[in-house]
Amino acid sequence: MTVTETARESVAAALEQEKVLSHLHPEGSFLVEDHPVPTGREEIWRFTPLKRLRGLHQDADLSGLLVAAEADVPAGVVLERLGADSPLKGSSGYVPTDRISARAWAAATVGYGLTIPAEADLADPIVVTVTGTGTEVASATHAVITAGPHSRATVVVKYVGSATLADNVEIVVGDGAQLTVVSIDDWADDAVHIGHRHARVGRDATFRHIDVSFGGDVVRHDSTADYSGPGGSVEMLGLYFADEGQFIEHRLFVDHNQPKTKSHVVYKGALQGEGAHTVWIGNVLIRKVAEGIETYEENRNLVLTDGCRADSVPNLEIETGEIEGAGHASATGRFDDQQLFYLRSRGIEESEARRLVVHGFFNDLIRKIGVPEIEKQLLETVEAELEKTV
Numbered sequence: 001m002t003v004t005e006t007a008r009e010s011v012a013a014a015l016e017q018e019k020v021l022s023h024l025h026p027e028g029s030f031l032v033e034d035h036p037v038p039t040g041r042e043e044i045w046r047f048t049p050l051k052r053l054r055g056l057h058q059d060a061d062l063s064g065l066l067v068a069a070e071a072d073v074p075a076g077v078v079l080e081r082l083g084a085d086s087p088l089k090g091s092s093g094y095v096p097t098d099r100i101s102a103r104a105w106a107a108a109t110v111g112y113g114l115t116i117p118a119e120a121d122l123a124d125p126i127v128v129t130v131t132g133t134g135t136e137v138a139s140a141t142h143a144v145i146t147a148g149p150h151s152r153a154t155v156v157v158k159y160v161g162s163a164t165l166a167d168n169v170e171i172v173v174g175d176g177a178q179l180t181v182v183s184i185d186d187w188a189d190d191a192v193h194i195g196h197r198h199a200r201v202g203r204d205a206t207f208r209h210i211d212v213s214f215g216g217d218v219v220r221h222d223s224t225a226d227y228s229g230p231g232g233s234v235e236m237l238g239l240y241f242a243d244e245g246q247f248i249e250h251r252l253f254v255d256h257n258q259p260k261t262k263s264h265v266v267y268k269g270a271l272q273g274e275g276a277h278t279v280w281i282g283n284v285l286i287r288k289v290a291e292g293i294e295t296y297e298e299n300r301n302l303v304l305t306d307g308c309r310a311d312s313v314p315n316l317e318i319e320t321g322e323i324e325g326a327g328h329a330s331a332t333g334r335f336d337d338q339q340l341f342y343l344r345s346r347g348i349e350e351s352e353a354r355r356l357v358v359h360g361f362f363n364d365l366i367r368k369i370g371v372p373e374i375e376k377q378l379l380e381t382v383e384a385e386l387e388k389t390v
Helices: 003-016 099-107 337-344 351-365 373-388
Strands: 067-071 078-081 110-116 126-147 152-173 178-187 192-201 206-213 216-227 233-240 247-256 262-271 277-286 294-301 308-318 325-333
Touching: 067 110, 099 152, 099 192, 099 247, 110 216, 126 178, 126 216, 152 206, 152 277, 152 325, 152 337, 178 262, 178 373, 192 206, 206 216, 206 247, 216 233, 233 277, 233 308, 233 373, 247 262, 247 294, 262 277, 262 308, 262 351, 277 325, 294 308, 294 337, 351 373
Parallel strands: 110 126, 126 152, 152 178, 152 192, 178 206, 192 216, 206 233, 216 247, 233 262, 247 277, 262 294, 277 308, 294 325
Antiparallel strands: 067 126, 078 110
């Protein structure tokens, strides 16, 4: 394993902050041996079906080359292969907090760095397609997306095909930059994807992350963010749709380690079919130094059929009372009978009424993405999922 000087400096800076003990965000380490093999009794693993991870959490071979990334980038934007000793690696300050992430950090043989220059203003999104071509041998990848100071850009990362993948994605948002990253899991039904993505948001910078999970057999994403200066803003939006036997888990952690920062988290999911299971864990830490911050997190789940399970656990850890506002909300339920009755009383058949309710449930989030072609694709994907039920 290679730990770059950038990563070491980031760790040293992190250690200067007062430690906060919490079972929801364990202390990080680059060393795999510092992360015991999970048993399922740990708080961070208690929902995840470990037996379906194909050994990613144990010692499965991660030398597979069955995943490749490609993209067309505009002039001025740099797309490069990310070597083990690249100075980009570790630039977000991320330190693995579980065994899979540490294993992926050490073993990644496929990686890329995407750098948007300072003050660039990109009208069109940059689309990176990560394609898996098989599940026989697990793969590990590492990516670093960097938005230079006062730049503005949208990056779309699409995961397609079949794979057993453990990956780390670091995101660095420079001072005053505006960056949107859209991550779309559109895997084949046999894929297993355990992903970790961490963003460091600069002074007065704006970061939006949209996480969309529709495909795959088992998908688990840990998305975390912190700040390198005051005035930063983080918005995390998520959409997921679980079918029969499918498992989707999202774990969110926003570390308000700077004053006058903001965060807003909204995730929505739908479930249908026997054994469909989704998990959403939201956690926001407000440190003593984080005076004047604002934060809110919300999760909504819509159960379409019997036999589904949705777990939703919002958390707030507050160490200072000098804040502008903090709150959370969570709800899981079936169709609103009143909505269905209203629509059916006006001559709309039940199947069509259900479609309208589900589209209404997702549409407000989809419209916030801001990339028309992606919004259109997601609306079509929701429609295709509904065809399986209605």
